Amino acid sequence: MTIAEHPAGRLYVPGAVSATDPVAPTAGIVPRAVTWSKVDTGFHVASKAGEYVGSVDTTPDGHFVAFDATSAPIGRYADLSEAKTAVLSWKPxxxxxxxxxxxxxxxxxxxxxxxxxxxxxxxxxxxxxxxx
Structure with missing residues (x-):
């Protein structure tokens, strides 16, 4: 799946299979109370107090594409934690x-x-x- 083929129709569904997957804070990033949920194979969604923050989708070649709160692509990363950090540190x-x-x-x-x-x-x- 490429960025252009990203199924923007996928939405966070409360109660879906989820697991809290905290991202270790890096220098300059203030830790926030964000919950990561794996809502589909290779598709992770970040929310804060029930509000959609962004998502990370896995490509067939094993890369991770980060998306902001408007589902606009932020970037492509080799590591899931890098993509999650990009979502958390992204500013409009x-x-x-x-x-x-x-x-x-x-x-x-x-x-x-x-x-x-x-x-x-x-x-x-x-x-x-x-x-x-």
Whole structure:
């Protein structure tokens, strides 16, 4: 099955065969209360408080395709845990745009603070070497 052939009609059905399959948190990802359910062979669905978060489907060649909450493909991964991590860390385009905008504002401020700290440290070192 390719990404284009993904059966978007598959929906999470409460009470379906499920098993909690936690994904180990990785650096930079805040652990969330997400439940993973295996609802079909090779098809895993993530939900949080009953709300659909995303899914991971297995391809015939053994790869894993991660999908976001709108069933749009996120990426193709060699390992199930990588695909699950991608689903959990995925942000909508609007949130990514906001993060980039905030980064453009914060980066110059952080650079200025670093410059001030560097000049202060250099001035302190000079005062230690050449006391007044």
């Amino acid at each position: 385009e609007r949130a990514r745009m906001r993060d980039r905008h905030v980064g453009r504002i914060v980066h110059p401020i952080a650079a200025s603070a670093g410059l001030v700290a560097g000049v202060t440290a250099a001035f302190g070192a000079l005062l230690t070497v050449f006391p007044a």
